[in-house]
Amino acid sequence: MSDSFKDYEELIAKYKEYSVLGSVTGLLHWDMQAMMPHKGIERRTDQLSLLSGMMHKMLTSEQIGELLDKLDSSSNTLTEEMRANVREIRHDYQKATKIPVELVEEMSREQSLCHEVWVKAREAADFQLFAPNLEKVVKLVAKMAEYLGYKDTPLDALIDQFEPDATTAMFTKLFDDVKAANVPLLKKILASPVKAKRDFLKTEYPPELQKQIGLDIMKQIGFDMEAGRLDTSVHPFCAGGTGDVRITTRYNPHAPQQAIFGIIHESGHAMYEQGVNRDFWGTPLAEALSYGIHESQSRLWENFVGRGRPFWKHFLPKLQSTFGTQLAGVKLDDFMLAINHVEQSPVRVEADELTYDLHIILRFEIERDLFAGKISISDLPKVWNSKMEEYLGITPANDGKEGVMQDVHWSGGSFGYFPSYSLGNMAAGQFWFAMQTAIPNMDAKMESGDFSDILHWLRENVHLHGRRFKRDELMQRATGKPLGTASYIKYLSDKYSALYKL
């Protein structure tokens, strides 16, 4: 065995320990949300803090640094897959070693304080209360960006943590296109005489029946029930990886669509994790590419498939046989309008498919201008409200739950995170048209309850590659072009024109 193969195997063995410990941490988090009794929190905090300290030490160890150095000069003898693993481990190693431990610890303290204040300030809708802590967090985040390094603006370094090789400039361009299409589309929809009837979704839907339907849908779209679970938690999420991926949801007895689409969304995340190449378990090649590409999978299943007409042509009769009284006489057309109802909500997490991106764009633009020094913390409520008016045509009733303080992200220092959500939509749009070319009679197949070709296409073109290709190369291979907005904009326009007879 040549030296570089030996070095590679050593590197992988080290990284795998880090990765296995990460999978343990994932299980502890899942358990904390879905299973843990109340008084277990002290013990759990000790467990998580020990493991995260160990993981940081493992990833930033001198041994990994030396192996990466050695592999730098000799990597041409490795296979392409091995080189991709080395590249990705180097990326993670550099990210982890660039920031001084003291800064990480200071950040962690300030985040906790800021989060506490945020909870109170949000409840009281008092931005002045929140501002000083937010200011501190933003300064620390900007300091982290300096350590991480960037070309144009500190936000680039922050975005890269969630979406490698994406930049502020790139998102500005993409989002300008989406905005230019969606703002007028929203106005046309609001002016349309077609209105959704939604009363039948507000009657009583027993949670245990919702769960049964959810499980049926999971199985039918291809979630491997031998490699995962469905449980209940306050905030729905997906955790785990190959062989064991668990999703959670919550059940609102007066809004069954929340759990149903939540389950489809999380199943999309889960099927990505279930679909990576198991031979590479414990290495970057068996990890998801980025937050944005992860979101492309959840959104493709939730919105493109799950809120589509062919899907409900198949599932509505089943839903009606479970909820006979509640859905008696509801026609497919009524149902489609009800689950795709567009409205001007001030709250992101309640937004429909169309307006969701406008919420994201607003946040992204504020982050961009904040880190470019064009606006300051004290401007946030004003800027927020004026953009709300401009993009969604509404003015939030307050700065708390309906306004600038509605999201948890900023209090925790997660700047650069929001754009991933919309990147997921744009990527999903591009996958959607590409798979329609590849899959004959895709609509007819969905109408008959057969989703296997869709899952197969995603497996082959996205899941199996893990972090092997960078995002644009993945998009190029899967769809013939780098990430753009055309497909997504066309999809939205087609969909809503048909629904609202525009």
Next chain:
Amino acid sequence: MSDSFKDYEELIAKYKEYSVLGSVTGLLHWDMQAMMPHKGIERRTDQLSLLSGMMHKMLTSEQIGELLDKLDSSSNTLTEEMRANVREIRHDYQKATKIPVELVEEMSREQSLCHEVWVKAREAADFQLFAPNLEKVVKLVAKMAEYLGYKDTPLDALIDQFEPDATTAMFTKLFDDVKAANVPLLKKILASPVKAKRDFLKTEYPPELQKQIGLDIMKQIGFDMEAGRLDTSVHPFCAGGTGDVRITTRYNPHAPQQAIFGIIHESGHAMYEQGVNRDFWGTPLAEALSYGIHESQSRLWENFVGRGRPFWKHFLPKLQSTFGTQLAGVKLDDFMLAINHVEQSPVRVEADELTYDLHIILRFEIERDLFAGKISISDLPKVWNSKMEEYLGITPANDGKEGVMQDVHWSGGSFGYFPSYSLGNMAAGQFWFAMQTAIPNMDAKMESGDFSDILHWLRENVHLHGRRFKRDELMQRATGKPLGTASYIKYLSDKYSALYKL
């Protein structure tokens, strides 16, 4: 701060990491039995093997060795509790460092092989198939005993792993007493004209109702539901520690007593863990004393409380209101006989309270004579069957599930484990009489559904001490004498004389 306090704190910090990692391992095991999807096994194996390797490294680290050496000479400045922690950590450290890693690895391989062969040999009831592998395991176990060190016989070293400071000679003496009392008692019971009617326990008891009753009982006897859970698994067990202790059971629709007593048994284990001193979490002072004392808690609740007349005077009406048809017209006397029915079963896990110890004594005597060189592996079936005849008056139908190969323990090298079970019974007997002196009207309290004084007594006298005192000191403090058999023998004699009118 003096040097020895500083050394102590360093030692505790190191040990706590080991302990916290152990608690993570416990959760992974719980999850594997109670939650994990089928295909998660590969991932779980990687996780467990990484953590167990890390734990071994942590416990046997040079740093811990050096700190223990330093504390040896200066420990007189520490408090009594601190000295107890140092003593117990030294015990664990020595146990872990005495055995060479190669032997542990060889043992682990041979155990796996032997376990595989045992499954087949047990099914085929073919001891010849099992013997060569068992021989190898016994040789390795004997080798381990040499490394661990002992005074009289290798079995002493093995027993010490589960029950520190217990010896073969000690168990021989205790068991001779129990045998001398129980063998004649069993004969008298079998000759009694009183016979249990058990048909009403064999009708249909829906599992979800069994679970409801189980939860009610758990809460009533003092299991803290905010610091634990009840789930389902193939083999019932208890896992976790302070703040988060989880038990499992299984439900047989045609034998509700199995789940009910299983739940009470595991709750006994769990309440021990819930009752340790939380201030010491992560140190030996917040760990259970030994396997035997753990078992004293489960058996005290299961048998002394749970199969007693006062308990059912309170709970039978509740049980009858849940299972109206199934238990219609069943009198307390009938019920007591049914759940305390004594029979000559060849299978340990199906044995009743009285005959259980005879199964244990038989196994202990075989282990004792095997490691003393008085019998050989090939003698095992013959010796087994002749002792079965002598103690229980029956001859097993085969060497497999009904005979010498029924238990998993020996295939995994767990020699010296069995006596802990009976030690639990003897200790429980002694606690039982001691608490009756301390608690006025204990029967009347149980009859009214009040078990708080019992739990309180156990908390104060057992749980809160963790590993602070050695077993005999604990027994002396709690009951006024070291571990003996008199209380237990009296308890059994009183109980069965009343039930069977002897």
